[in-house]
Amino acid sequence: MHQSSQPEEQVSSPSENDDEKDVCEEEAPLSPMQRFRRYGLRVTDLSDQLWCEQRLAWSLARGKEETPEMKQGKARHQELHEEITEVVRVRPDSRADLWMLHFFNAWSALVQLERDGICREIPVFGQVGPFWILGIIDQMVRADEGHLVLSDTKTRKRASMPTMAQKRTTQMQMMVYHHLWTQLAQGVDASAIFTSIGLPLDAEASPAFLEQLQSHHIPTPQPLAMLKLALEAFAHAPALSPEMQISYEWQQDQSLIGVDAFSFNATWFQRKVAEARPFWEGERQPLGVLPNEGWKCRFCDFASECSVRPH
Numbered sequence: 313m314h315q316s317s318q319p320e321e322q323v324s325s326p327s328e329n330d331d332e333k334d335v336c337e338e339e340a341p342l343s344p345m346q347r348f349r350r351y352g353l354r355v356t357d358l359s360d361q362l363w364c365e366q367r368l369a370w371s372l373a374r375g376k377e378e379t380p381e382m383k384q385g386k387a388r389h390q391e392l393h394e395e396i397t398e399v400v401r402v403r404p405d406s407r408a409d410l411w412m413l414h415f416f417n418a419w420s421a422l423v424q425l426e427r428d429g430i431c432r433e434i435p436v437f438g439q440v441g442p443f444w445i446l447g448i449i450d451q452m453v454r455a456d457e458g459h460l461v462l463s464d465t466k467t468r469k470r471a472s473m474p475t476m477a478q479k480r481t482t483q484m485q486m487m488v489y490h491h492l493w494t495q496l497a498q499g500v501d502a503s504a505i506f507t508s509i510g511l512p513l514d515a516e517a518s519p520a521f522l523e524q525l526q527s528h529h530i531p532t533p534q535p536l537a538m539l540k541l542a543l544e545a546f547a548h549a550p551a552l553s554p555e556m557q558i559s560y561e562w563q564q565d566q567s568l569i570g571v572d573a574f575s576f577n578a579t580w581f582q583r584k585v586a587e588a589r590p591f592w593e594g595e596r597q598p599l600g601v602l603p604n605e606g607w608k609c610r611f612c613d614f615a616s617e618c619s620v621r622p623h
């Protein structure tokens with residue numbers, strides 16, 4: 313354990329959205345999973361799919377532009393993270409380096425959680441139905457009653473709460489995080505994780521990368537041993553509450569607009585994951601929005617060329 317009274321150190325890693333160079337140049341008949349997500353889905357893939365699968369399909373094929381709102385949201389997350397953690401930037405050179413970094417950051421966040429009762433930007437990874445997913449949890453807090461509560465802060469351009477459909481997409485993200493954390497806490501075999509991420513058990517981090525980490529209290533130089541330490545920390549963490557919270561802040565002055573509190577709903581979550589699968593595996597064409605959700609198309613960049621838009 314770190315005894316320092318300084319903010320816990322965490323090494324800056326790429327976000328969950330740019331962790332792997334995973335776009336394959338080959339054309340159909342590969343499935344969307346084979347073409348675009350060989351190394352696993354991103355948490356936002358499932359939430360974007362919930363909004364509109366056809367829009368997601370176009371974003372995958374053409375690239376997703378980062379809106380000013382998204383940039384500001386990222387900056388706010390970074391600001392919140394740095395409030396409690398000294399962030400050190402390093403450069404991974406290989407996939408083994410990158411995963412070493414995720415394992416170290418997860419372990420380091422859990423050490424901080426045990427010591428301070430709070431941690432932010434925690435990598436979680438594992439299977440969600442048929443998908444392998446890596447996600448970065450925004451915040452975990454130990455409540456007065458002793459259990460853990462997962463929460464997130466979202467920034468809004470307008471000083472109003474989002475629509476139910478928008479809330480649902482963020483709830484989906486949070487449920488993925490909840491599912492992954494629970495799975496890790498229940499115990500996952502480290503070698504199964506290495507198989508899923510396509511690394512041999514004896515994979516080594518590069519010497520140049522380890523050198524960058526040397527002064528940062530890294531407990532072991534080996535990725536597999538680092539993962540095992542992280543898994544032990546997950547297993548010893550307090551129980552996770554099914555209750556979660558999303559705080560919506562107004563971008564302009566960071567004032568709180570409101571809080572969306574909800575519970576993990578296993579039936580709903582599993583149904584959405586099952587509905588998502590055939591698209592990713594190329595078993596059907598992408599679907600548009602439901603007839604009563606045509607209003608979403610007014611905000612869609614692809615509306616003028618969309619043939620599945622409801623009329």
Ligand code: SF4
Binds near residue numbers: 366609612613614616
């Ligand atoms: S226009 Fe509507 S149905 Fe078509 S991709 Fe956009 S949101 Fe989906």
